[in-house]
Amino acid sequence: MPSELTVLGACPLDCPDGCSWVVTVRDGAAVRLRGNPAHPYTRGALCAKVNRWLERAAQPDRIQYPLRRVGAKGEGRFERVGWDEALDEIAARLEDVVREHGGEAVWPYWGTGTLGYLQGLEGYSGRRFFNVLGASAHDANICSAAGSAGMAEAVGSPGGMDPEDLAHARLVLLWGTNPLTSGHHVWKFVQDARKAGAHLVAIDPVRTRTARQADEHLAPLPGTDGALALGLLHVIVGLGAQDEGFLDRGTLGWREFRDRIAEYPPDRVARITGVPADRVVALGERIARTRPTAIRATQGLQRHAGGGAALRLIAAIPAVTGDWARRGGGVAFSTSGHVKLDKAALWRDDLRPRPVRTLSMSRLGEGLLDVQDPPVKALFVIAANPAGSTPHQNKVRRGLAREDLFTVVLEQFPTDTVDYADIVLPATAQHEHADLHEGYGHLYLTWNEPAVAPPGECLPTTETFRRLAHRMGLQEPALYDSDESLAEQLLASDHPWMAGVTLDRLRKEGFVRMSVPDPFLPYADGFPTPSGRFEFRSPAAGLAGYVPPAEVADEERAGRYPLALVSAASHEFLNTQFANNPELRRRSGGLTVRLHEDDARARGLVDGQRVAVGNDRGSFEAVLRITDEVRPGVAVTTKGHWAKLSGGSNANAVVDERDTDLGGGPVFHDTRVEVTALPAPPRPAGPLADADPAAGGSDLPGG
Ligand SMILES: Nc1nc2c(c(=O)[nH]1)N[C@H]1C(S)=C(S)[C@@H](COP(=O)(O)OP(=O)(O)OC[C@H]3O[C@@H](n4cnc5c(=O)[nH]c(N)nc54)[C@H](O)[C@@H]3O)O[C@H]1N2
Ligand SMILES: Nc1nc2c(c(=O)[nH]1)N[C@H]1C(S)=C(S)[C@@H](COP(=O)(O)OP(=O)(O)OC[C@H]3O[C@@H](n4cnc5c(=O)[nH]c(N)nc54)[C@H](O)[C@@H]3O)O[C@H]1N2
Ligand code: SF4
Ligand SMILES: [Mo]
Numbered sequence: 001m002p003s004e005l006t007v008l009g010a011c012p013l014d015c016p017d018g019c020s021w022v023v024t025v026r027d028g029a030a031v032r033l034r035g036n037p038a039h040p041y042t043r044g045a046l047c048a049k050v051n052r053w054l055e056r057a058a059q060p061d062r063i064q065y066p067l068r069r070v071g072a073k074g075e076g077r078f079e080r081v082g083w084d085e086a087l088d089e090i091a092a093r094l095e096d097v098v099r100e101h102g103g104e105a106v107w108p109y110w111g112t113g114t115l116g117y118l119q120g121l122e123g124y125s126g127r128r129f130f131n132v133l134g135a136s137a138h139d140a141n142i143c144s145a146a147g148s149a150g151m152a153e154a155v156g157s158p159g160g161m162d163p164e165d166l167a168h169a170r171l172v173l174l175w176g177t178n179p180l181t182s183g184h185h186v187w188k189f190v191q192d193a194r195k196a197g198a199h200l201v202a203i204d205p206v207r208t209r210t211a212r213q214a215d216e217h218l219a220p221l222p223g224t225d226g227a228l229a230l231g232l233l234h235v236i237v238g239l240g241a242q243d244e245g246f247l248d249r250g251t252l253g254w255r256e257f258r259d260r261i262a263e264y265p266p267d268r269v270a271r272i273t274g275v276p277a278d279r280v281v282a283l284g285e286r287i288a289r290t291r292p293t294a295i296r297a298t299q300g301l302q303r304h305a306g307g308g309a310a311l312r313l314i315a316a317i318p319a320v321t322g323d324w325a326r327r328g329g330g331v332a333f334s335t336s337g338h339v340k341l342d343k344a345a346l347w348r349d350d351l352r353p354r355p356v357r358t359l360s361m362s363r364l365g366e367g368l369l370d371v372q373d374p375p376v377k378a379l380f381v382i383a384a385n386p387a388g389s390t391p392h393q394n395k396v397r398r399g400l401a402r403e404d405l406f407t408v409v410l411e412q413f414p415t416d417t418v419d420y421a422d423i424v425l426p427a428t429a430q431h432e433h434a435d436l437h438e439g440y441g442h443l444y445l446t447w448n449e450p451a452v453a454p455p456g457e458c459l460p461t462t463e464t465f466r467r468l469a470h471r472m473g474l475q476e477p478a479l480y481d482s483d484e485s486l487a488e489q490l491l492a493s494d495h496p497w498m499a500g501v502t503l504d505r506l507r508k509e510g511f512v513r514m515s516v517p518d519p520f521l522p523y524a525d526g527f528p529t530p531s532g533r534f535e536f537r538s539p540a541a542g543l544a545g546y547v548p549p550a551e552v553a554d555e556e557r558a559g560r561y562p563l564a565l566v567s568a569a570s571h572e573f574l575n576t577q578f579a580n581n582p583e584l585r586r587r588s589g590g591l592t593v594r595l596h597e598d599d600a601r602a603r604g605l606v607d608g609q610r611v612a613v614g615n616d617r618g619s620f621e622a623v624l625r626i627t628d629e630v631r632p633g634v635a636v637t638t639k640g641h642w643a644k645l646s647g648g649s650n651a652n653a654v655v656d657e658r659d660t661d662l663g664g665g666p667v668f669h670d671t672r673v674e675v676t677a678l679p680a681p682p683r684p685a686g687p688l689a690d691a692d693p694a695a696g697g698s699d700l701p702g703g
Contacts, residue, residue, distance in 0.1 A: 007451035008510030012114035018439015064456025076419035103134025111384020116435035126465035131351040147302035149663030150311030156528030159337030161330035167192035168328025169294030176301020207629035223304035223549025229313035231269030235284025243322025253537030292329025306547025308662025340495035362666035368399025387416035433460035447506035561672035567651035570638035618653030
């Protein structure tokens with residue numbers, strides 16, 4: 001009889017849904033992985049990507065042994081070496097760098113490959129080791145920094161309402177979010193609201209698979225949502241539908257903000273956003289007469305110059321209507337603001353020998369090419385693929401190609417970034433290591449128990465840094481804590497919402513809901529802002545107001561690059577993960593760009609032809625799809641394609657290294673390009689090159 005058991009785990013990916021999963025292990029091998037039916041948010045389902053998790057983990061391109069570069073940087077030629085040899089070389093190089101240039105010449109570059117508190121980004125796995133060295137700090141701002149900062153200025157934290165409470169809304173706005181692709185588990189709660197009669201509105205420049213399911217779709221120009229929010233408020237206040245009691249008791253700066261709203265009548269808003277004035281009026285009237293309205297806003301709309309301001313203004317809608325005080329009302333952005341684990345105890349920044357500078361994840365090119373005193377001499381890439389994910393790809397590559405830079409990459413697969421490594425260390429996958437997770441779209445913590453032994457010589461990140469510390473003879477005992485001990489330290493938080501959340505329970509039950517009040521009205525007793533009120537005016541950021549997009553609104557640039565490019569989540573990949581899975585790659589249709597027929601015709605372009613999408617920073621190749629689901633003036637592609645499997649570049653070749661207004665985030669969707677014809681392809685051969693451009697791609701149907 002074969003032995004069979006099931007092991008509870010957690011999806012580690014950067015996705016709000018934070019799924020709980022069940023691995024079936026037979027004779028020591030993982031044979032099945034499915035969503036945990038007992039988890040109230042997962043409810044037994046994973047997604048199109050993670051259904052192929054085990055298949056991908058066993059792919060022949062999985063990195064299983066330490067590697068040392070033998071070719072030129074960027075070439076991707078390596079030889080296998082032993083762990084001892086790899087760690088000796090890293091230790092020697094690090095000691096040289098720290099001695100000659102100081103600890104800050106070391107940049108630990110953590111990415112979102114896993115969000116785990118032990119192995120991934122939430123815990124900055126290995127941070128204690130880098131603190132002891134005095135390495136530069138890393139601002140992991142690539143994803144939601146602007147929106148989080150905007151929410152924090154308004155309500156005091158990115159927190160917001162519990163997405164499960166969308167079920168209690170009478171009107172639901174899905175604003176700059178495409179959940180049916182980027183986090184579908186919230187959909188059940190949207191559907192529950194609709195069954196009870198709620199009206200559903202999608203606000204997105206693209207008619208996505210989510211927008212197609214909505215009762216109504218508004219398509220603003222990218223980056224103009226702040227103006228739209230002010231226009232809706234203009235209508236609401238014009239009808240006298242504001243909640244004076246709530247405004248009086250619970251907010252700061254209302255008088256001034258009301259004057260600002262008066263500057264945005266619907267016809268002006270229509271000119272800025274491209275949304276017809278009567279649609280602004282109709283939606284404003286609907287919000288004015290419906291209680292409560294729930295707004296689900298995620299990252300899409302904050303990848304713009306004014307992304308922080310946009311979230312502040314959107315959060316102002318339920319402050320004006322008083323919906324923040326009602327179950328099913330408010331804005332759901334990221335529940336991570338409600339997680340009260342003891343991160344300081346895990347990170348141990350007190351181990352730093354002195355205060356250190358902070359380097360920006362979204363500005364890797366600048367960090368490697370322009371930053372001095374000291375220049376970055378050693379780069380550790382941990383669960384990140386910046387050569388595919390980070391703005392200004394050509395600049396990033398120039399930085400990574402520096403001969404005097406020592407680069408170590410901890411990875412599972414031979415990514416575009418791995419090609420620039422001096423040493424590659426093989427990393428375990430989630431079902432091969434232990435971890436603790438939150439979900440930033442719900443209020444449960446999840447435990448991931450290792451289910452199987454790792455292949456080859458792969459190691460968890462925690463273990464890699466324990467071994468490296470030992471190799472360097474570092475004496476600090478905190479560098480040698482076990483995974484279990486690290487989890488215990490995190491969970492030892494004395495915040496009341498963490499009461500009863502123990503490692504024992506997590507191990508036994510797989511997940512535990514945080515001890516938040518039920519129902520969860522996070523701001524029932526005031527907002528966690530400096531004033532304790534909702535802040536229309538905040539001490540740090542002044543009065544909330546519309547901040548236009550940078551490139552999209554730049555008339556001069558529009559003359560050269562007439563199309564505003566959005567590079568959003570692909571249905572088949574999770575950032576650059578899974579883009580090397582042959583089946584998902586085939587289904588993705590490869591790298592495509594979607595244009596409205598008017599824009600294609602004006603350029604003499606036809607559906608299915610090969611084009612270059614470019615600007616002064618670079619260009620990428622794509623197959624053109626013509627569709628009326630994209631509004632004129634906008635071009636749409638998807639993130640995540642591996643450059644080396646897609647003609648050498650992806651969307652980040654054209655994106656600028658520029659900060660958002662708040663939070664220092666990137667501006668992926670605030671980019672202007674021109675699309676031009678390319679000669680017909682000699683399509684490259686090979687198992688990963690056979691993407692089927694007719695397969696559909698991204699999140700749009702029928703093409
Ligand atoms: N399948 C899949 N799921 C994912 C990911 C993935 O790569 N693939 N990525 C994960 C990660 S890391 C994240 S951060 C989230 C991201 O997921 P989302 O928060 O959904 O973000 P995006 O995909 O960037 O954009 C969402 C939508 O916003 C629209 N949009 C762009 N600019 C604007 C604007 O200015 N205004 C408005 N109103 N809409 C705009 C885009 O057209 C897009 O349809 O998803 C996670 N889930
Ligand atoms: N054009 C454009 N670019 C974007 C975006 C966009 O909207 N448009 N979105 C941005 C967003 S939201 C994000 S979050 C970033 C993400 O950018 P990155 O942080 O670079 O994330 P990934 O591309 O998923 O790469 C993560 C890598 O980690 C590896 N990995 C996974 N698990 C582990 C592990 O346990 N250990 C180790 N050592 N490695 C592991 C994976 O194999 C993968 O290669 O991309 C951004 N890039
Ligand atoms: S990517 Fe998101 S939806 Fe898919 S399994 Fe992971 S957490 Fe769930
Ligand atoms: Mo992200």
